Amino acid sequence: MHKQLQRWTRISLIVVYLVIAAGATVRMTGSGMGCPDWPKCFGYFIPPTDAAQLEWKPNTKYSEGNVIINNERLLVASASFTTNDQFNIDKWEPYTKHDYAVFDAKHTWIEFINRLLGAVSGLAILILFGFSIKWIRKKPIIFIFSLLSLLGILFQAWLGKIVVESNLLPMKISLHMLMALLLVGFLLVVRVASKSFGLSKKPSRKISILLYSTFVLTLVQIALGIEVRQYIDAQVVRWGYDSPQYWLAAPELSFYIHRSLSILVLLANAWLFVSVVKEQLEKFFIRVILWLIGGEVALGIAMFYFDFPFATQPLHLVVATLLFGVQLYWILRIKLHHYDLSF
Numbered sequence: 262m263h264k265q266l267q268r269w270t271r272i273s274l275i276v277v278y279l280v281i282a283a284g285a286t287v288r289m290t291g292s293g294m295g296c297p298d299w300p301k302c303f304g305y306f307i308p309p310t311d312a313a314q315l316e317w318k319p320n321t322k323y324s325e326g327n328v329i330i331n332n333e334r335l336l337v338a339s340a341s342f343t344t345n346d347q348f349n350i351d352k353w354e355p356y357t358k359h360d361y362a363v364f365d366a367k368h369t370w371i372e373f374i375n376r377l378l379g380a381v382s383g384l385a386i387l388i389l390f391g392f393s394i395k396w397i398r399k400k401p402i403i404f405i406f407s408l409l410s411l412l413g414i415l416f417q418a419w420l421g422k423i424v425v426e427s428n429l430l431p432m433k434i435s436l437h438m439l440m441a442l443l444l445v446g447f448l449l450v451v452r453v454a455s456k457s458f459g460l461s462k463k464p465s466r467k468i469s470i471l472l473y474s475t476f477v478l479t480l481v482q483i484a485l486g487i488e489v490r491q492y493i494d495a496q497v498v499r500w501g502y503d504s505p506q507y508w509l510a511a512p513e514l515s516f517y518i519h520r521s522l523s524i525l526v527l528l529a530n531a532w533l534f535v536s537v538v539k540e541q542l543e544k545f546f547i548r549v550i551l552w553l554i555g556g557e558v559a560l561g562i563a564m565f566y567f568d569f570p571f572a573t574q575p576l577h578l579v580v581a582t583l584l585f586g587v588q589l590y591w592i593l594r595i596k597l598h599h600y601d602l603s604f
């Protein structure tokens with residue numbers, strides 16, 4: 262049975278990372294409002310592929326909630342009915358949550374795939390939760406963190422709706438991202454608690470301190486990065502998607518702190534690497550961490566000095582969340598191991 266638990270924790274983690282990547286792609290392509298309503302998309306389970314599908318048509322059956330675009334505004338069918346030859350406004354209600362009314366098939370389908378992946382992650386976590394119930398007495402930590410993951414993904418779904426209804430308020434996007442990190446954290450606890458690892462050497466106090474400090478530094482970098490992203494979002498509104506050369510033409514202080522702190526992040530992790538080598542501990546995690554930081558810095562440099570080349574924005578976010586995941590997993594493996602949480 263615990264094999265299933267391990268399998269579904271792994272699947273949940275992979276799908277959650279795919280959702281993070283899809284969410285980042287939604288932002289890069291400006292597809293956030295590709296589906297202006299939630300959970301359906303223009304009132305349909307499978308969204309339209311052509312703008313003509315959203316035009317009012319005579320002698321056509323509409324179901325309650327179906328959406329049309331009329332005079333640059335969204336109208337929602339107030340009940341199921343069939344149109345006759347004349348457009349009758351009484352059958353339609355204006356969509357009031359925001360006034361965004363544009364259809365772009367590419368944006369709609371990118372946002373729709375993002376939502377589909379979100380639904381798959383919800384299903385994976387629900388199955389994981391089902392398997393965790395068996396461990397409620399034997400190892401409550403597994404059940405508790407599976408439950409937290411389930412509540413986390415439900416909260417994420419609700420937050421996704423709020424983000425769309427707020428017409429992509431930057432603060433709400435940031436909260437959505439922080440919640441995704443928390444979800445990764447919950448799943449990693451389930452993973453570590455449900456797996457047995459061979460006995461490893463106990464790291465020294467110095468390594469422990471370095472481990473925590475480098476993790477805190479990553480969290481600070483992520484918080485600053487979110488601040489930078491909110492600033493970029495405002496610049497995109499000002500200059501448009503096609504003018505990335507202006508987005509960081511006069512950056513705020515938070516950008517310079519974010520950029521320079523990377524040097525400290527790199528040095529602290531290099532110190533951790535040297536200490537791990539000296540104490541002859543497993544080098545795998547710190548190696549991966551250093552590669553991820555190197556990649557993150559390279560992507561940051563590309564964005565700033567080469568005007569946001571294709572895919573650098575979502576990659577910068579995905580690498581940051583991977584870095585967070587690997588560091589936390591390493592810490593959990595070392596720390597939880599000593600409380601004998603493994604099978």
Ligand code: HEM
Pocket residue numbers: 285438479482483484485486487489490493494519520523526554557558560561562564565574575577578581584
């Ligand atoms: C350890 C190093 C770094 C980490 C962990 C990190 C992390 C992050 C995170 C989490 C974001 C928010 C992404 C989002 O919400 O979409 C971000 C944004 C950003 N970071 Fe970094 N970053 C690092 C280094 C750098 C460096 C060295 C630079 C520049 C030279 C840089 C430039 C940027 C820029 C321009 C943004 C805004 C990206 C956007 O609009 O999508 N970062 N960073």
